[in-house]
Amino acid sequence: EVQLVESGGGLVQPGGSLRLSCAASGFSLRTYWMIWVRQAPGKGLEWVANIKQDGSEKYYLDSVKGRFTVSRDNAKNSLYLQMNSLRAEDTAFYFCATNPLYSDGWAVDSWGQGTLVTVSS
Amino acid sequence: QSVLTQPPSVSAAPGQKVTISCSGSSSNIGKNYVSWYQQLPGTAPRLLIYDNDKRPSGIPDRFSGSKSGTSATLGITGLQTGDEADYYCGTWDSGLSGGVFGGGTKLTVL
Numbered sequence: 001e002v003q004l005v006e007s008g009g010g011l012v013q014p015g016g017s018l019r020l021s022c023a024a025s026g027f028s029l030r031t032y033w034m035i036w037v038r039q040a041p042g043k044g045l046e047w048v049a050n051i052k053q054d055g056s057e058k059y060y061l062d063s064v065k066g067r068f069t070v071s072r073d074n075a076k077n078s079l080y081l082q083m084n085s086l087r088a089e090d091t092a093f094y095f096c097a098t099n100p101l102y103s104d105g106w107a108v109d110s111w112g113q114g115t116l117v118t119v120s121s
Numbered sequence: 122q123s124v125l126t127q128p129p130s131v132s133a134a135p136g137q138k139v140t141i142s143c144s145g146s147s148s149n150i151g152k153n154y155v156s157w158y159q160q161l162p163g164t165a166p167r168l169l170i171y172d173n174d175k176r177p178s179g180i181p182d183r184f185s186g187s188k189s190g191t192s193a194t195l196g197i198t199g200l201q202t203g204d205e206a207d208y209y210c211g212t213w214d215s216g217l218s219g220g221v222f223g224g225g226t227k228l229t230v231l
Contacts, residue, residue: 016201035164035220044123045158045166045209047220059218095165105154106213106220107171112166 008117
């Protein structure tokens, strides 16, 4: 069974840091573009970052550029999101997902269950 | 303010058909494939439609997608109470070099 499980969320003060992890099982993460999407409680979806299979290309939402870093360890079948200088507006559920191989474009599939990041003093 | 524009809500009776629109621009929908997502209450989203009009394995053919110019539409036929959910469109924006979603549409099956 294809599964993605996020971890690392929690309560952090403004200006603090967190590192999210996403563990893949049932498939090899190395063949996929990987995606982070977030959703503030009660709000809509917001794309955060993309990373290519070998990590050579990365794209970020403007509001997180310079603060967030997406990375991957294909040997560990894992994806990461290092979040620094956190702000209240970063409070959200963070989902990891794949860009499906069967798509010719950008799409988001195999969503994890999400991990909640709360930025508050 | 989302880059893609969707109606906040739509409603229809069980068994009926509903459509949800998604409006964008030449840098996103006009240039790239559109996908659609269903988010049932308290769950993660799931992919319903990709590449404008294709369904992943396991998605019923009651769900359909189309695209024309800078707009896209999700259609759902034979509405069931279990279809009550939030629906989002998404695509890549070549000008922003990033993914973009619509604000979401809440479907109520009366």
